[in-house]
Amino acid sequence: MKLLIFLFLLFSITLSQCSLSANVPADGDGVISDNEFAEFEFMDEEDPISDQQSNANYQHNEQQQKEQRNDEKIDQFNDHNSKEEQIGKRADENGAEKSARSEGDFSFLVDEEEFDEFPAKTGEEIDQTHKGEVPVNKPPKPLTFAEVPSHFRSNWSSYQVELIALLIIFVYALNYAYGKTKNHSIAHKWFMDNRERLEKQFALVGDDGTSQENMGGCLIRETDFSYSVWCTGRIGCRSMHSQIKLFKRQDLLGMVIGFVRPRPDNVVHKIDLDPDEMDSFVLIFGQRKNVQKTVKEMHDLSTYVTERKNVDKVQLPASICVFAEIAETIPAIIDASTLQFLKKCEKYVEYIHFSDQYAGAKQPDDQYVRLPETHPTLVFSYIITDDNEEGHLMDSMLLNFTFFMLDKVRRYRLSKEGKAKADKKRQNVQENFLKLTHQQRQEAAQTRREEKTRERKQRVIEEEDPDRQKRLERLEQKRDAKQKQPKMKQFKIK
Template identity: 55%
Template structure:
C-alpha cells in the first residue's frame, strides 16, 4: 500500500509541474514558426553562387554598335568589300545575340531552398509534456502490474502452504493439475487474481475445488475502483457429492448482501428456498440472513458447534450454500429450458481471506467447520413429513415446468415432422427407378390420407 501511495504522489508532482509550465508559457503561439522563418532567411542570405554572373548585353546595344560600325566604314571600302563586311557583321551580331541568350539562361538559376527543420528537443520541453505524462502513466501501470501480481501470488501460495497439511489429512490427493507426473501439491494459476486447488480421494464426494478469488491488484483501474468500493480476497470451496449422499436439503446462510445475490442468481434457491425470520432464537449474528426449504433442517444444521463458529468468525464467513437440486444460475430474460435441467448435489463455502497474525488459526477453524457440516449432512435424514413436503415441492416444480414448455415441445415436434416430410419428398424426386418411385408415391399418399382422416376411438361392448 505504501508503494501505491508513493506512485500516486509522483503522478501528482508531474501534473503540478505540467500546469506550472502551461501558466508561464508565452502567449505567442507562432513563436516556433517565427524562429523557423528567421533561420530560413539567414540561410538564404548566406547562399552565394560560386561563379560570378556574366554581364548581360541588351539587344538594343548590339544593334546600336552594329550601326556605328557601319557608319565608320569608308564609302570606297564599302563599295569594294561590301559583301565581305556585311557577312562578318552579321556573324558578329549573331554571336552576340547567342552570348546574351546564354547569359540570360545562367542568370535565371533559382536559389537553393532548405526544408524547415523542427526545433531541437532540448530547446522547447513544453512541447513534449503530453508525451511525458503518457510515458509516466505507462510506467506507473507497469510497476503496479508487477507489484500487484507478485502480492497476489504470495497471498495464494501462503494460504496454500498453511492449509496443505490439513487438506492432506482429509483427502488422498491434494493439488492435482492433471498434467504433472507427480499429481500432488500443485497450485493452479488460472489468472493473475485467481488460483485453483483440486482435491479428491474421500468417501462420499467426487472432489473439492478450492478457488481463490483475489482483488485485482495488478490492474490500476481495479485498484482505484477498490478504493471506492472495497472488496476482500475470498476462497470458495465447492464440494461435489455423490448421488443420494444427502437428503432433500436446500439451505443458504451468510452475509445479507451475499445471500440476497445468491437467491436472485441461482435457480434452486429462487425456486425452493424461503426466507426465514427470527434468527435471534438460533443465535445467528445480526448481519446474517437465512433461507431454507424445510424448517426442520435449520435446527438440524445450526447446532451449538456451528453457531459458536459463526459468531466467532462472523467477518470471515461470507456464504454457506447446501443443495441437492443445484442446476446453475438462472437463465437470462427471454431464455427458457426445453427440458427439465439436470441437477447435482453440491455444497459451497465462501470465506473471506483477511491477512492477520492469526490467519493460520482462522483458516484451520473454517476448514474444520466445512468438513464438520459435510459429515453432518451426509448422516442427516429428514422426517417423514419433511420428506413428503420436499417431494411435493419438487413434483409441483416439474409439473409447472412441463406446462410452460408444452407449447415449445409441440413446436419442436411439428418442425421435426415437416423436416421428415421434406426429406421423403426429396428422396421421391431423386429416385430414378419408376417402380420404386410409384411405390414411394403410394406410401406418401397413404400418410397424407391418415393425417387428414378424423381421429375416432373404437369402443367394443360385450
C-alpha cells in the same frame, strides 16, 4: 511521231537564226548588214567614240539593274515582314482562343496550391514566352527555401505528451509486476498455512489433474488473480475444489476502482458428495447481500428456496439471513455451535450453501431441453484474513468449521413429513418443466408441419407436367380434408 520530230527540228532552226540575226551588229550608219563577216569586221575596226558610249551604256545599265535589285529586295523584305505580322496576329488569336478554351474546358485541373514555388503565368508572360522575349521591367524572382522546423530541440517541453504516455506505460507495467507477485504470494501463503490441515482430511492434496501418478502439493494458477487447489480421497466425498479468488492487483484500473469500492480476497470451498450421502434439502445462509445475489444466480436456489424471516428462535446476527426449502432444516443445521461460530466469525463468512439439487449457474428457460444434471454439493465462501497471528487462527477456524459442517450434513436426515414435502416439491418442479418443454415441443412440431405443407404446395405450383400437377392437387385436397375431419375413436361392442 516523225512529223512531230520534224516540226520540232524546224522550230529550233528558226529560233537559232532569229537569235543570230539579232546579234549581228549594225554598220556605221546604223543599218544592219547582211554580211556574214560583218561582226568580225566591226571588231577589227577601232572606234574610240563608240567604245566610250558602249561603256557608259553598260555602266548605266548595271546601275539600273542594281537599283532594281535593291528595290526588289526591299519589297520582298516588306512583304515578308507583313506576312510575319499577319502570322503573328493569327497565332495570337489562335493562342487566345486555345487558352480561353483550355481555361473553360480544363479549369477543374488547375490547382493553385499544387506548386507553391511556381505561380501560374499571366497571358502577357505566356505571349512573351511564345515570342521568345524576356519579360520587360520584371526582375527575376529570387530563389527561396521553405523553412524546415527542427525536430531535435533541446527543450523537453516539446515532448510532454510522449513523456506522459511513457510514464503511464511504466506505471502500468510496474503495477502489473507488483500485483501479480503479490497475488501469487497471498495464494501460496494460504496454501502452505492450510496444507497440513488439508492433508489430515484428504489422501491427496494439490492434485494437478494431468499426471498419471498421485503427485500432490500443486497450486494451480488459473489467472493472475485466481488459483485452485484440488483435494480428493475422503469417505463420502468425491473431491473438494478450493478456489482462491483475489483482488485484481495487477490491473491498474482495477486498483483505482478498488479505492472506491474495495473488494476483499476470498476463498471458495466446493465439496462434491457421493450420491445418497445427503438428504433432500436446499439451504443457504450468510451475509444478506451475498446471499441474495447468489440466490438470483444459482439454478437450485432460485427454484426451491424461499426466504425465512421468522428465525427469532435461532437468534442469528442482524447481518445474517437464511433461505431454506424446508423450515425444519434451519434449527437442525444452525444449532448452538454453528450460531456461536457465526457470531465469532461473522465478518469472514460470505455465505454457506447446501443443496442436493446443485446444477450450477442459472440459464435462460428457453435453453433448457431437459432437466440439468444435479448432484449433492456443499459450498463455503470465506474472506481471507490478514497476514498476522489472528489471521492464522481465523483461517484454521474457518477450515475446521468446513469439515465440521460436512460431517453434520452427511449425518442429518429429514423427518417423514419433511421428506414428503421435499419429494413433492421435486416432483412438481419436474412436472412443470415437462409441461413447459411439452408446450415448446408442440410449438416446434407445429412449425415443422406448417413448413412441410408449404413445401408441398410450392412443389405443386412449380410442377410443369399438367397431369402430374392435377394428381398432386387431388392428393393435397384429400390430405387437407382428412386433417379437418374430427378425430373419433371406434369401439367394438360384443
